[in-house]
């Protein structure tokens with residue numbers, strides 16, 4: 001894979017795909033770790049005389065402009081952290097983007113509006129995605145991929161644009177893949193994987209893959225709910241997303257394969273997901289109608305910490321509860337403390353998990369590696385081909401003429 005170090009950028013318009021999908025609290029950024037993570041690549045490009053066209057998605061808008069998901073606040077924070085002017089283009093490939101790009105000089109930076117305001121970005125139809133990729137590629141002379149958190153998405157800006165432009169990988173992608181490689185070859189055992197978080201449909205199948213890789217799988221967060229249901233427990237008012245039949249089959253498979261699949265034995269519940277709602281700890285077997293599971297309980301936190309204490313390697317993706325609300329943060333804090341105190345190699349994967357541990361007062365240097373990509377790092381560890389990495393490894397396949 002060519003890297004930015006051996007890539008000619010001086011005087012070129014370089015489209016840089018970043019993952020600036022930061023957690024937001026209304027219009028304010030609640031954690032800027034992902035923005036900081038892309039500074040080395042941007043600084044190198046600026047310093048070497050590129051005209052930089054940065055782009056990213058934010059959240060999951062439905063393929064049309066939606067002010068709730070504008071990247072405008074991110075442009076401001078990026079400029080501050082970079083110590084450099086960042087022009088914000090209020091569309092992706094429309095007149096604002098085109099005029100901002102036309103005005104670009106060496107060392108200038110423009111940030112395009114949220115890529116997912118264009119339905120072509122995420123389309124499953126190769127032609128539709130390709131047509132949007134043509135428009136994006138026509139803005140630039142070269143492409144740098146550095147949005148590690150989105151390399152598992154077969155999206156236009158991740159997968160199709162590098163086929164249309166000379167391209168290289170940025171420093172973040174290099175650092176992330178170097179750290180994660182340590183978890184795929186000669187891993188120190190026991191290898192524990194802790195899974196939590198909210199994207200249940202994405203993550204449930206990962207548990208299946210991890211059954212063939214890890215020695216222990218500890219499950220909290222919303223993804224624990226289908227497992228609790230599969231164990232025959234009532235889950236009260238919890239959102240039962242995901243397939244409990246699949247969860248049941250994973251429990252059986254773990255038993256056969258000798259994998260220690262550890263589920264919550266107690267949980268913190270409340271009638272609603274709010275800091276004002278009175279909360280209580282109940283046994284996982286005793287969740288009442290109207291109660292929502294919002295964190296693992298203290299007994300489970302101690303159980304998880306005990307399991308993690310002996311691990312040679314730990315990979316953790318997804319908070320154990322709604323950790324942005326103080327009354328549902330204890331499980332996440334306990335797991336973070338267990339990793340921070342571990343003698344093994346610890347990796348935290350995912351912007352939300354990283355943001356959660358920082359909010360709880362932990363520092364990145366208390367862990368072996370803090371990855372900006374949750375889904376991306378999980379798929380990397382599963383051994384899947386990641387579209388964004390494959391595209392950076394491949395040569396351009398679509399002629400430049402087609403993209404103008």
Ligand code: 3PG
Pocket residue numbers: 019021059060149150153351373374375
């Ligand atoms: C993330 O936050 O996990 C990445 O930015 C990818 O976002 P997505 O799951 O909406 O594609």
Ligand code: MG
Pocket residue numbers: 350351352374
């Ligand atoms: Mg995320």
